[in-house]
Amino acid sequence: MKTLTTLKTTFVVLFFQQISFAQETKKETASPQYTIENCVNHFELDKATKTKVGYQYWFGDKNFTHENTLKMSIVEPGKSTHAPHHHPEEEFFYILEGSASFFLDGKTVVVGPNTSLYCPPNAEHGISNAGNTDLKYLVIKMDLR
Template sequence: MKPTTLIKVLILILTAQKSIAQDLKTATALTGSKYTIENCVNQFELEKATKTKVGYQYWFADKNFTLENTLKMSIVEPGKSTHAPHHHIEEEFFYILEGSASFFLDGKTVVVGPNTSLYCPSNVEHGISNAGQTELKYLVIKKDRKEK
């Protein structure tokens, strides 16, 4: 292997090790001081939900509590959606708990019911709306990623 190639490989390895070490340090610091059995168990309470224009949402965990992961429940009134189709860097999962959802992904639409998961790849246009006559209740799960 050429000396310049070897140096580049070593730099990449050292950079990766530094990043991993920082992530472990952050996780250890958070685990040691932030997480308890009391704040790691979160039972839905309507009084603590946030009202939206189309229903309400409840954050079970946001990226400030976890290491960039989020878990939110959205409840949407019949015929409404939380927002227009959009895209973002983060991958996203929806899990339908109750009701009927119209799921838009990359130009196509399908209607699904409870116990169905929906995956939204990074940077692909997607959206979800209530296609039924009752409330649509679903979980939104994603990991916050920074633009590269």
């Protein structure tokens, strides 16, 4: 019995040492050097990524912004970027142009420009184009874990 307790204790110590090492390694990973030049990002269509439903443009990805992101999505009429889903990060959508159908935990609402939509962590959510013109919106994802 004493051997089993010793093994459990050793396992716990090693487990926490591994977590501590992983956190230290993450801290040591070089952060980008922030300058006025790379902190200002003007939208350029030729740098946008084409998707099967339109395109997207990353103003800030998680490697640059420490796990937080800012992206603009443009979705063609009647389409969505993906099916309703959930993830541990909270997320905001901000409608710039067009008409969006917003799904959140079983309910749907249609909204227009200058509307923000909040998705709590782990809530099932989705957004699609409910209009007959392109839907343009910002996606702000925050990882607060």
